[in-house]
Amino acid sequence: MTQQFKFGDRVRIKDEPLTPWENAGIIFAIYGDEKRGYYAAVCFQESGDFQDVPLDEIERVPHPDTARLDWLIENQAYVVHELPDEDCAYFSVSLNAGGQIAANSTARQAIDNAMREKAA
Numbered sequence: 807m808t809q810q811f812k813f814g815d816r817v818r819i820k821d822e823p824l825t826p827w828e829n830a831g832i833i834f835a836i837y838g839d840e841k842r843g844y845y846a847a848v849c850f851q852e853s854g855d856f857q858d859v860p861l862d863e864i865e866r867v868p869h870p871d872t873a874r875l876d877w878l879i880e881n882q883a884y885v886v887h888e889l890p891d892e893d894c895a896y897f898s899v900s901l902n903a904g905g906q907i908a909a910n911s912t913a914r915q916a917i918d919n920a921m922r923e924k925a926a
Contacts, residue, residue, distance in 0.1 A: 811836055811846055817864040830867045831857075874917045881924065885913050 811817065815833045822829045831850035838844035844861045868876075878884065882902040888909075889895050898909040899920035908920035 811861060811864070811866070816867045816869060817846065817848060817859075818867045819859060819863055820865050821863070836861070871914075874914065874921070877921050878917065883907075883920065885916060887913075 811833055813833055813835070816830055817833055818830050829850065829852065831848040833846045833848055834856070835847040836844065837847070838861075845858045846861055846864060847856055848859050848864070849856050878899075883899050884902070886898050886900060887895065888898060896909050896911055897913045897916040898906045899916045900906045907923050908916050910916040910919055
């Protein structure tokens with residue numbers, strides 16, 4: 807086994823054509839031996855089905871919030887919660903280099919919009 811998996815890891819089947827989020831699952835158990843191979847018992851989010859999958863056929867999937875935080879760090883960006891008046895509040899993402907690049911009603915939406923705008 808080259809990659810180490812553990813209980814609770816988010817994983818996907820490597821060769822599935824769906825996006826990582828659509829075929830992601832959670833590892834509930836790892837079992838096996840060198841003779842028969844190692845397997846993970848995975849519960850897939852979309853279907854709720856459990857499947858025994860060989861470890862060499864799965865890969866880790868980062869949690870979406872982890873991907874957002876990594877993007878903020880890599881781009882030296884920060885999230886600001888703005889309250890222009892009592893009835894309105896929103897979040898914006900700004901770069902240390904200057905300039906707001908996205909705004910939305912939730913921090914997650916603002917970061918996702920900033921990621922899309924920066925990639926374009």
